[in-house]
Amino acid sequence: MTKKHNILIVDDNAKNIQLAANVLKSTDLYNIFFSTSGEKAIEQLKLRRYSLILLDINMPGLNGYETASIIKNDSNTANIPIIFLSANANKDSIRKGFEHGAEDYITKPFDELELIHRVKTHVELFNAKEQLLQEVNETRTLLEQYKIAVDAAASVSKADLSGDITYVNDKFCALTKYPREELIGKNHRIFRSPDVSNEIYKEMWETITNKKTWNGLVKNIAKDGSNYYFESTIIPIVNYNNEIVEYISIRTDITKEMELQNDIVATQEEVLQTLGELGEWRSKETGDHVNRVSLFSELLARAHGCDEENVALLKMASPMHDIGKVIIPDAILLKPGKLSDEEFELMKNHTTFGWEIFNKSKHQLLQAAALISYQHHEKWNGTGYPRGISGEDIHVFGRITAIADVFDALCHDRIYKKAWSVEDTLDFIKSQSGIAFEPELVDLLIENIDEILKIKQKYNK
The missing domain is CATH 3.40.50.2300 (Response regulator)
Structure with a gap:
C-alpha cells in the first residue's frame, strides 16, 4: 500500500x-x-x-x-x-x-x-530530498564503521583539505618506511616518484575535490629510496551539508606483483628485440638497427604526443617491423644489386608475412608488432604497400616506425648500398614530407635531431 x-x-x-x-x-x-x-x-x-x-x-x-x-x-x-x-x-x-x-x-x-x-x-x-539526506546520514554512519574495519586490514592515511597528512595506520608506516611522527603534518607529495606524470596527480586532485572517489595504481618512493606500488582508493569524506572535511586513502600493496610484471615485460621486450635482431641477421645487418629504430620511435612517439603506455608499446614492438623478412628467400634478401620488378614484388611480401606471424595473437604487444610490420612501408600520400593506405589511415605506430626505419637505413651501410651522410639523409626525408612521411613527423625528426644522433652514436655498430 x-x-x-x-x-x-x-x-x-x-x-x-x-x-x-x-x-x-x-x-x-x-x-x-x-x-x-x-x-x-x-x-x-x-x-x-x-x-x-x-x-x-x-x-x-x-x-x-x-x-x-x-x-x-x-x-x-x-x-x-x-x-x-x-x-x-x-x-x-x-x-x-x-x-x-x-x-x-x-x-x-x-x-x-x-x-x-x-x-x-x-x-x-x-x-x-528527504530520502537523499537520510541516505547521506546512513552512509556517513556506515563509513565510520568501514573506516574501522579497513584500518585493520589495509594501509590507510587521512589528509586535510590541503593534502597534509592527519592520520596514518601501522600498515601505512610499514609500507612507506616512515615513522608516524615524521608523517603527521607532512604533505603526500613527499612520496612522489619522478616516474609518475604530474597529470596523474592533477587528475587525482580534480577528482577528489569534486567529491568523487579516485581509483588508480600509483608508484611511490619510500624513505629508504626504494619503490613501492599500490592500488589506491581516495574517498572525499563529506559532512551533513555535503562539504568535504577530509580525504581518506586506502591502499593495497602490489609491489611484488608489479615487480613480477616488470620482469615479464622486460623479458617480452628482450624476446622481441632478439627476434628483430634475428631478422636483421638474415639480412646480414647488425642487430643494432632494430635497437636504434626502437629508440628513435620512442623519442618521436613522445614528441608526437602519444601517451606513455603507447610510447612503451611502440618501443617494444617496433623491432618487429622487418620480421617478415625471415620468410623471404636468400636470393632476394641478400642480393647486392637492385632487385628486378618481380623480385621487388616478392620482397614487399615481408610486410604481409610479419602481419600473419603476429596477427593471430590476442596479446596487445604482438598485435602492435603485427600492425607495425604491416604498415611501416605505407606512404603518407597512399603510394606505399601492401595496401596503399594514406594519411591518418596509417596507424601512428606505422607512420613513426617508417620514418625511423628509413632514417637509420640510409645512415648505415646495407648490402645493396653505402651509408649516406646525415645531411643527405635529412635532405631526402625533407623531400619526402607529405609524400612518404607525415609532415609533422618530418618536422619532429629535424627538431630532435641532436637526440637522434646521440642514439645513433651510442648504438653505432
Whole structure:
C-alpha cells in the first residue's frame, strides 16, 4: 500500500480549506490537515511530519509571510515546501512570497488540475530530498564503521583539505618506511616518484575535490629510496551539508606483483628485440638497427604526443617491423644489386608475412608488432604497400616506425648500398614530407635531431 503524505492547509476561511481539501483528497494520495491561523499552524507542525504546506497570506494575527518566516527559520521545518494560496496575484505579492521562503505561488480562485499537479510535484521533490539526506546520514554512519574495519586490514592515511597528512595506520608506516611522527603534518607529495606524470596527480586532485572517489595504481618512493606500488582508493569524506572535511586513502600493496610484471615485460621486450635482431641477421645487418629504430620511435612517439603506455608499446614492438623478412628467400634478401620488378614484388611480401606471424595473437604487444610490420612501408600520400593506405589511415605506430626505419637505413651501410651522410639523409626525408612521411613527423625528426644522433652514436655498430 502506497504511503500517504501529510499536507497542512492554513487559511482563516474554512470554505477555502474545504475546497482545497476536497480537490486533494480526490487523488487519494494525501492525508489532509488544516489550521485556521498561523499560530495554530506552528503548533500543528510540532505534532507530525508534513510533506507540504498550503499557506494563505491574508490572515489575522500571524499573516502568511510571517508564518512562512517562522517555519523556514526552524531547522525542524525549514525543508518543508510552502505554496502560497492567495488572491493577491500582483508582482510585489509574488516576489514577497518567494522572499519569505515559498517554493511556489497559486492564485485564487485556483484551477483544480493546476493545484493537483503543483502539489504532486513539490511533494515528490521534498520526499526525494528527504530520502537523499537520510541516505547521506546512513552512509556517513556506515563509513565510520568501514573506516574501522579497513584500518585493520589495509594501509590507510587521512589528509586535510590541503593534502597534509592527519592520520596514518601501522600498515601505512610499514609500507612507506616512515615513522608516524615524521608523517603527521607532512604533505603526500613527499612520496612522489619522478616516474609518475604530474597529470596523474592533477587528475587525482580534480577528482577528489569534486567529491568523487579516485581509483588508480600509483608508484611511490619510500624513505629508504626504494619503490613501492599500490592500488589506491581516495574517498572525499563529506559532512551533513555535503562539504568535504577530509580525504581518506586506502591502499593495497602490489609491489611484488608489479615487480613480477616488470620482469615479464622486460623479458617480452628482450624476446622481441632478439627476434628483430634475428631478422636483421638474415639480412646480414647488425642487430643494432632494430635497437636504434626502437629508440628513435620512442623519442618521436613522445614528441608526437602519444601517451606513455603507447610510447612503451611502440618501443617494444617496433623491432618487429622487418620480421617478415625471415620468410623471404636468400636470393632476394641478400642480393647486392637492385632487385628486378618481380623480385621487388616478392620482397614487399615481408610486410604481409610479419602481419600473419603476429596477427593471430590476442596479446596487445604482438598485435602492435603485427600492425607495425604491416604498415611501416605505407606512404603518407597512399603510394606505399601492401595496401596503399594514406594519411591518418596509417596507424601512428606505422607512420613513426617508417620514418625511423628509413632514417637509420640510409645512415648505415646495407648490402645493396653505402651509408649516406646525415645531411643527405635529412635532405631526402625533407623531400619526402607529405609524400612518404607525415609532415609533422618530418618536422619532429629535424627538431630532435641532436637526440637522434646521440642514439645513433651510442648504438653505432
